Amino acid sequence: MLDRTLPGIQNLKHVVVLMMENRSFDHMLGALHAENPAIDGLTGNETNLDSTGEPVKVTSDAAYQSQLDPDPDHHFPAVDLQIFGGVTTAQDPNRKPNMRGFVQSYYNQQHNVGHSHEILNYFTTDKLPVLSTLAKQYAVFNRWFSSIPGPTLCNRAFAHYGTSFGQVSMDVFYWNKQYKSIYERLVAAGHSARLYYFDQASSSLEVVNLLQNQPELFGTFQDFEDACSRNKLPEYSFIEPNYTDHDAPNGTGELIANDQHPDHDVRAGEQFIATVYTAIRKNPKLWPNTAMLIVYDEHGGIYDHVPPPACTPDGFVAQPKATGTPDAFHFDRLGVRVPAILISPWIAPGTVINEVFEHASIPGTLTDFFIGPYDVRSPREIAANTFLGYLDQPKMRADSDCPTFR
């Protein structure tokens, strides 16, 4: 249970979540293991067999752009192969995840042996100064998994609703089903919540549900920045990055995609993360009172070495026709691990969190903190660990102790 006597919790007024796109933990943060062995990253000896049967090692050769092209497959059947290494339940009803199918999965897309190895590349820490610094200076989650072994929209649904309502694909048409979104719950309970998309041209991925039916919940990233500077930030803010390279709608220039989804340049996403962080960090009225979570929706088909654990089922079943595999999916196993960092001046530098988290932890944490007991939500969300208890320092860190970016 959350200790509400913690000074960080007594001061807490705002929670901000920024959800980026399609990169695995090892790909982005795996190199940190060499600096801090408590971070469950890469030793450099992790391998996958390629299509010729040769073992291929992970390498620190990740490039900012043009390397993961085509976009690695991250739909349910491909992720099943990535996690279980091609072992089907017909072959072994008790199969366990072995994380050995990533190279084979990427090979299946172009049948290029050499190119298939690129899926094992990871970034050195110097190439990701923002993410690496934040992970070292605040709290990094060793065990934050995507909610299902599948693509973006159903994973993001867990962050909004605590469930994907049985979806393992990109079909998300479930307005007004039995579980309300966290935004609706908060607003109904007298709290403030907003989803900020980057701009009208990028918009939200929550189209058919919330954007269609409750457009008043939404704002732009400019609105977020204005809210920060004018001390009008809602109690809960969810931020979506820019999903496309496009001309600025007001004709003022060009806007580069900053979601880090392959094949967008990862540096643009680094800048965006730094911008979001700075908007809070530089405001002395916000910084002591805000917790920020940076998390990725799913691994994007990219290698990670940690097998996802089983989890509390959420009461839905996706049949083989939906999963694209011979098996039904009972939402009883998490997806691949993703980078997740919790930021607050009430967190000690170098904090490493080993409890299991997933995207249902987001509405779970917010409901617990802002609303209290609340039963009308998915079993997954009710069972999910919550994260605000890590704001546990007795004193707020000095300003000079918290990083800034330029």
Add this chain to the structure above:
Amino acid sequence: MEPILVPGPPKEAFNKHRPISDLVKTQIEHFKHLEEKLPPDVRATLPQHDVVTENDAARYIAAMTTYLHSRPVAASPKIPKKAPSPKRSVAMPSRPALAIAAAAETPARKKTASQKTGSRKTAPEKTASRKMASGKAIASKKRSPAAKNSSSKPKARKSSGKRTK
């Protein structure tokens, strides 16, 4: 602590002519799903170009998003002002990792035949999905005043109500 330099991408990283990803294709599909239900006079104001590149997508999405924000806010569905009375009054404690691992290795209970699936693709959506996967341009559909309006609200799904812990 000195401010940390954040290098940006080079100019050539920007490519608004890049073909759209599956993610953006799906986003477009969802906007098209909404557009098909709009009155013809509204649809006439929306761009109807083929969506091939990221900039194509941005132009269409901007128009749809702007329109969705410009509509009068309809009466909201009833949302209880108070959370329903909980069956338990104690918030669930965080579980240690080992306990979750131990519980997780217990095979999930097999669902009963009465439990409905969550998958609800309709035939037109299945067709649209296959077209997206083929990599072809998302062509604008011809607007027909007689176009059918499919329900935007999914059918209510009965939950078994069981907690599986």
